[in-house]
Amino acid sequence: MKKYNFYSGPAILPQEVFEQASKAVLELDNIGMSLIEISHRSKEFVSVLDEAKQHVKDLLQLDDDQQVLFMQGGASLQFCIIPYNLLNEHETAAYLETGVWAKKAIKEAKLFGNVQVVASSADKNFNFIPKEYVVPGTAKYFHITTNNTIYGSQLQEMPVSPVPLIADMSSDIFSRPVTGSKFDMIYAGAQKNMGTAGVTLVVVRESLLGKVKRQIPTILDYRTHIKEGSLFNTPCTFAIYVSMLTLRWIKKMGGLEAMQKMNEEKAMKLYNEIDSNPLFTGVIAKEDRSRMNVTFTINKPEFEDAFANAAKDAGCVGIKGHRSVGGFRASIYNAMPMEGIDVLVGVMREFAVKNG
Amino acid sequence: MKKYNFYSGPAILPQEVFEQASKAVLELDNIGMSLIEISHRSKEFVSVLDEAKQHVKDLLQLDDDQQVLFMQGGASLQFCIIPYNLLNEHETAAYLETGVWAKKAIKEAKLFGNVQVVASSADKNFNFIPKEYVVPGTAKYFHITTNNTIYGSQLQEMPVSPVPLIADMSSDIFSRPVTGSKFDMIYAGAQKNMGTAGVTLVVVRESLLGKVKRQIPTILDYRTHIKEGSLFNTPCTFAIYVSMLTLRWIKKMGGLEAMQKMNEEKAMKLYNEIDSNPLFTGVIAKEDRSRMNVTFTINKPEFEDAFANAAKDAGCVGIKGHRSVGGFRASIYNAMPMEGIDVLVGVMREFAVKNG
Numbered sequence: 053m054k055k056y057n058f059y060s061g062p063a064i065l066p067q068e069v070f071e072q073a074s075k076a077v078l079e080l081d082n083i084g085m086s087l088i089e090i091s092h093r094s095k096e097f098v099s100v101l102d103e104a105k106q107h108v109k110d111l112l113q114l115d116d117d118q119q120v121l122f123m124q125g126g127a128s129l130q131f132c133i134i135p136y137n138l139l140n141e142h143e144t145a146a147y148l149e150t151g152v153w154a155k156k157a158i159k160e161a162k163l164f165g166n167v168q169v170v171a172s173s174a175d176k177n178f179n180f181i182p183k184e185y186v187v188p189g190t191a192k193y194f195h196i197t198t199n200n201t202i203y204g205s206q207l208q209e210m211p212v213s214p215v216p217l218i219a220d221m222s223s224d225i226f227s228r229p230v231t232g233s234k235f236d237m238i239y240a241g242a243q244k245n246m247g248t249a250g251v252t253l254v255v256v257r258e259s260l261l262g263k264v265k266r267q268i269p270t271i272l273d274y275r276t277h278i279k280e281g282s283l284f285n286t287p288c289t290f291a292i293y294v295s296m297l298t299l300r301w302i303k304k305m306g307g308l309e310a311m312q313k314m315n316e317e318k319a320m321k322l323y324n325e326i327d328s329n330p331l332f333t334g335v336i337a338k339e340d341r342s343r344m345n346v347t348f349t350i351n352k353p354e355f356e357d358a359f360a361n362a363a364k365d366a367g368c369v370g371i372k373g374h375r376s377v378g379g380f381r382a383s384i385y386n387a388m389p390m391e392g393i394d395v396l397v398g399v400m401r402e403f404a405v406k407n408g
Numbered sequence: 409m410k411k412y413n414f415y416s417g418p419a420i421l422p423q424e425v426f427e428q429a430s431k432a433v434l435e436l437d438n439i440g441m442s443l444i445e446i447s448h449r450s451k452e453f454v455s456v457l458d459e460a461k462q463h464v465k466d467l468l469q470l471d472d473d474q475q476v477l478f479m480q481g482g483a484s485l486q487f488c489i490i491p492y493n494l495l496n497e498h499e500t501a502a503y504l505e506t507g508v509w510a511k512k513a514i515k516e517a518k519l520f521g522n523v524q525v526v527a528s529s530a531d532k533n534f535n536f537i538p539k540e541y542v543v544p545g546t547a548k549y550f551h552i553t554t555n556n557t558i559y560g561s562q563l564q565e566m567p568v569s570p571v572p573l574i575a576d577m578s579s580d581i582f583s584r585p586v587t588g589s590k591f592d593m594i595y596a597g598a599q600k601n602m603g604t605a606g607v608t609l610v611v612v613r614e615s616l617l618g619k620v621k622r623q624i625p626t627i628l629d630y631r632t633h634i635k636e637g638s639l640f641n642t643p644c645t646f647a648i649y650v651s652m653l654t655l656r657w658i659k660k661m662g663g664l665e666a667m668q669k670m671n672e673e674k675a676m677k678l679y680n681e682i683d684s685n686p687l688f689t690g691v692i693a694k695e696d697r698s699r700m701n702v703t704f705t706i707n708k709p710e711f712e713d714a715f716a717n718a719a720k721d722a723g724c725v726g727i728k729g730h731r732s733v734g735g736f737r738a739s740i741y742n743a744m745p746m747e748g749i750d751v752l753v754g755v756m757r758e759f760a761v762k763n764g
Contacts, residue, residue, distance in 0.1 A: 055440035059447045062645055070434055070442045077430040084411035084723075086426045088604035088650065091415045091726060124480040124606070125627065128641040132625035156626075163623050243642055248444035250480070250606040250644030269488035269516050271481065285484040286599055288606030288644050289418060294444065367440075370447060 056392035059370035060201050060345060060383040061223065062243040069247075069297045069387075076293060087293055092286050100293050101282065107299035111308055112232030114255060121254040121274070122282045122292050126241045127222045130252065131157040133272045134218060134237070135164035139192050140264050146170050146191035146215070150207075151178045151200035152376065153220060164266075165192070177377070178203040180337035189214045193236065193260075199224035201244075202374040204347030204381060205340045210234065216260055224344050225253070226302055227386055228312040236260055242291060244344070245311075245386045247298045250291030302386065311386050318384050318393045319343040325397045331355070331404040335377060349379030355407050359399075366399045368392075412748035415726035416557050416701060416739040417579065418599040425603075425653045425743075432649060443649055448642050456645075456652050457638065463655035467664055468588030470611060477610040477630070478638045478648050482597045483578045486608065487513040489628045490574060490593070491520035495548050496620050502526050502547035502571065506563075507534045507556035508732065509576060520622075521548070533733070534559040536693035545570045549592065549616075555580035557600075558730040560703030560737060561696045566590065572616060580700050581609070582658055583742055584668040592616055598647060600700070601667075601742045603654045606647030658742065667742050674740050674749045675699040681753045687711070687760040691733060705735030711763050715755075722755045724748075 057064040076087035083096055090097055105120045114120070123129070134157075139145050143165045147158045149172035161167045168191060171182035178200060187194045193216040199206040201223040211217070216236035225240040232238060236257045243249040256274050270276050276284050302311060323341060326332045326348045335347040350356050356379075363371050363380075373379040382396060413420040432443035439452055446453055461476045470476070479485070490513075495501050499521045503514045505528035517523045524547065527538035534556060543550045549572040555562040557579040567573070572592035581596040588594060592613045599605040612630050626632050632640050658667060679697060682688045682704045691703040706712050712735075719727050719736075729735040738752060 053440060057441055057445050059445070059450070062445055062447060062642065064445050065442070070444070073444070074430045074433040077433055078426055084409060085413055085725065086421070088426070088429070089413050089415070089418055089420050091418060092605065094415070094726075124482070124644075125485070126480070126641045128627045129481070132627055136625075160625050160627075163625055241642060248646060249448065249642045250647060267519050269492075269519055270512075271484045271488055271516075285482045286417065286597060286605045288480075288647060290604060290646055291606060291644060369441065370450075 053367055055367045055369050056388070056395055057369050058382045058384070058388070058392070058396070060381060061241070062249045063383055063385050064387045065248065065294070065298060066301045066387045069294060069301060072297050073290075073294050077290075088290050090289070092283055092289050097289055100296050104292055104296035104299060107296065107303060108253065108255070111226060111299065111302065112230060112238070112255065115233040117257050117259055118232065118255050119258055119278045121256065121277045122287055122295075123252045123254050123277060124250070124288060126252055127153065127220055127239060128156065130220070130239045130254065131160040132163075133274070134195070135161040136266075136268055136272055137261060137264060137274050139165035140266075141165055143192045144168050144188070144190065146187050146194040148182065148185070148194070148196045149174060150181055150197050150205060151203050153200065153202070153222070154197045157195060157197070157220065170194070178205065179335055181205050181207055181340040187211070187213050187215060191215045193218050196220070199342050199344050201345050201383070203336060203377055204342045204345040205336045206342035206344065208339065216257070224342070226299070226308060226311065227315050227344055229308040242295050245298070247295035248291055250288035251295055253295070314390075315343045315384070315386065318388060318390055319346060321390070321393050321397060322346050322382060322384065325400050329400055329404050330408050332400060335379065344383060344385060346382045346384060347373060347377055347379065352407070358407070359403050362403050363396065363399050366395055368396050368399065371396070409723055411723045411725050412744070412751055413725050414738045414740070414744075414748070414752070416737060417597070418605050419739055419741050420743045421604065421650070421654055422657045422743045425650060425657060428653050429646075429650050433646075444646050446645070448639055448645050453645055456649050460648055460652035460655060463652065463659060464609065464611070467582060467655065467658065468586060468594070468611065471589040473613050473615055474588065474611050475614050475634045477612065477633045478643055478651075479608045479610050479633060480606070480644060482608055483509065483576055483595060484512065486576070486595045486610065487516040488519075489630070490551070491517040492622075492624055492628055493617060493620060493630050495521035496622075497521055499548045500524050500544070500546065502543050502550040504538065504541070504550070504552045505530055506537055506553050506561060507559050509556065509558070509578070510553045513551060513553070513576065526550070534561065535691055537561050537563055537696040543567070543569050543571060547571045549574050552576070555698050555700050557701050557739075559692060559733055560698045560701040561692045562698035562700065564695065572613070580698070582655070582664060582667065583671050583700055585664040598651050601654070603651035604647055606644035607651055609651070671699045671740070671742065674744060674746055675702060677746070677749050677753060678702050678738060678740065681756050685756055685760050686764055688756060691735065700739060700741060702738045702740060703729060703733055703735065708763070714763070715759050718759050719752065719755050722751055724752050724755065727752070
């Protein structure tokens with residue numbers, strides 16, 4: 053039975069990426085060896101790494117000061133090493149608190165310096181994106197989370213910052229056009245729109261580094277990874293390969309403009325159903341709704357399990373909401389086809405007719 | 409043409425592991441989804457993780473105080489977080505310096521406390537394993553590298569330590585029986601005998617933790633990963649799956665005793681050729697020779713490129729020695745069949761006849 057994968061991450065990828073990656077695990081490009089047994093320093097793998105880097109540069113419109121790194125450890129490691137590399141003990145970093153992941157980033161930064169939370173929607177369970185705030189010109193940097201996977205909110209406009217702007221784009225990178233050169237740092241765990249788990253994309257402006265007084269352990273220092281071209285130690289070669297394939301697919305499909313168009317259409321169809329169906333309510337303020345993670349609750353809580361089962365019976369996997377929000381969450385990343393939305397919308401309609 | 413993969417890591421894995429992993433990338437166990445698109449918290453993946461953990465516990469004969477973790481970042485991240493978690497500023501840790509990786513571990517430990525190098529073979533370019541040394545009873549822990557991938561040396565007997573014993577087993581774990589319960593910590597990047605790149609096995613005694621005064625960033629604290637069962641953040645699900653398959657294969661083949669028997673036979677055949685062939689010389693003291701990485705030089709340096717080409721023509725990939733040793737290195741991990749050794753030995757004999 054056909055499954056529609058609404059998991060929030062690791063998440064759905066294009067079918068052709070699965071096919072190509074599967075083939076490479078048996079044998080990479082007729083070299084007589086598997087992708088997963090060759091050296092990360094072999095010419096075959098270095099060519100994969102170079103291609104992945106070039107796609108990132110092209111798609112994000114980066115400038116020459118911006119270095120593209122493939123690291124391990126996920127966004128959670130970045131929460132710690134961003135202040136480790138950039139924030140002296142007596143200095144202050146500004147953070148916008150829009151969800152659990154932003155909170156986690158704030159918690160780690162406090163171990164290294166001062167944190168000023170410029171705005172927060174915590175008192176409304178993060179159901180909107182704060183817009184009226186001032187970023188102090190004395191802050192070392194300003195950190196934002198562009199999409200909040202758990203709550204289903206998303207920045208529809210990027211802020212203008214008087215200080216270096218750092219964005220955690222884990223759950224919406226490559227889903228819409230972004231002028232990467234406007235950022236001083238961008239990072240993203242790969243396992244949503246970019247590939248599978250095991251690699252973290254980091255774009256960092258080299259001119260930002262080397263300014264803190266503390267000693268940084270070698271592997272936690274961005275300069276190590278810049279100097280070694282992401283090959284300081286063995287990276288997750290498979291995950292980088294899958295990212296390269298996915299980025300290649302994005303370009304082939306028409307790039308980020310095409311991704312945005314499809315993502316808008318899919319999200320609008322689902323939000324329209326939520327807004328017009330008497331059984332469901334959207335969680336997030338309309339202007340801040342995510343095009344990636346669509347969160348909604350059921351107006352008759354006694355039907356929650358029954359709806360979850362109906363969706364499951366129709367092949368929709370992974371729509372249970374995060375425990376801190378409840379209800380449902382449909383993650384509809386780049387690779388989710390419109391067909392998946394249609395199936396879910398169909399289940400919602402049918403369920404409302406039967407139980408409305 | 410059949411290739412024999414002598415890379416030092418990522419490295420050769422059993423053919424059936426490639427086949428099973430390739431299939432799972434298309435679809436995992438008939439669940440209608442790919443291994444690489446499902447949530448790390450899905451019941452399907454949690455079952456993979458549990459099986460991998462159980463294999464580690466069984467194969468290494470661990471006791472109940474020993475926690476099995478699957479982390480990211482490789483041994484290089486462990487070099488930093490071991491002292492971060494275990495060594496106060498005024499305390500001393502003992503290290504045995506047997507190669508480049510040990511040196512790197514020592515360098516990072518010095519950022520956190522004092523280091524006493526109890527013995528070193530650095531002045532002989534690490535061509536032997538020091539055996540006469542005293543580990544001070546006041547040291548916080550004693551750190552060893554059981555196999556030195558670059559130089560091709562290996563501890564044939566594990567030291568008895570008066571303080572907690574920590575072993576980097578990256579390049580020989582699961583190649584021979586080890587009584588894991590004698591260690592306080594064992595760690596290993598997966599990409600040699602255990603699987604492919606993207607996951608690091610950490611076995612840590614819980615009673616060792618929580619004793620340093622400094623604040624540890626959440627993701628660098630072993631207690632975080634113990635508490636969250638290696639699911640604090642998204643792990644590299646694919647690499648954990650490949651490790652699970654490889655560990656399953658090791659058990660099926662007869663466990664670590666069977667691995668050791670095969671590895672001894674393969675290594676002896678290759679070392680016998682090196683010792684009897686007038687063209688080649690082994691790099692490492694005979695009693696310390698690694699069963700995993702066989703290093704040798706050619707006695708007529710003018711033939712170095714010609715021999716490299718002859719090996720390549722016979723399908724032997726990755727035998728160039730590390731630049732700090734020169735010559736050749738044949739990495740012959742668990743999955744290297746005797747046939748690969750025979751082919752390489754054949755090339756050496758034929759080359760000696762032509763050029764001896």
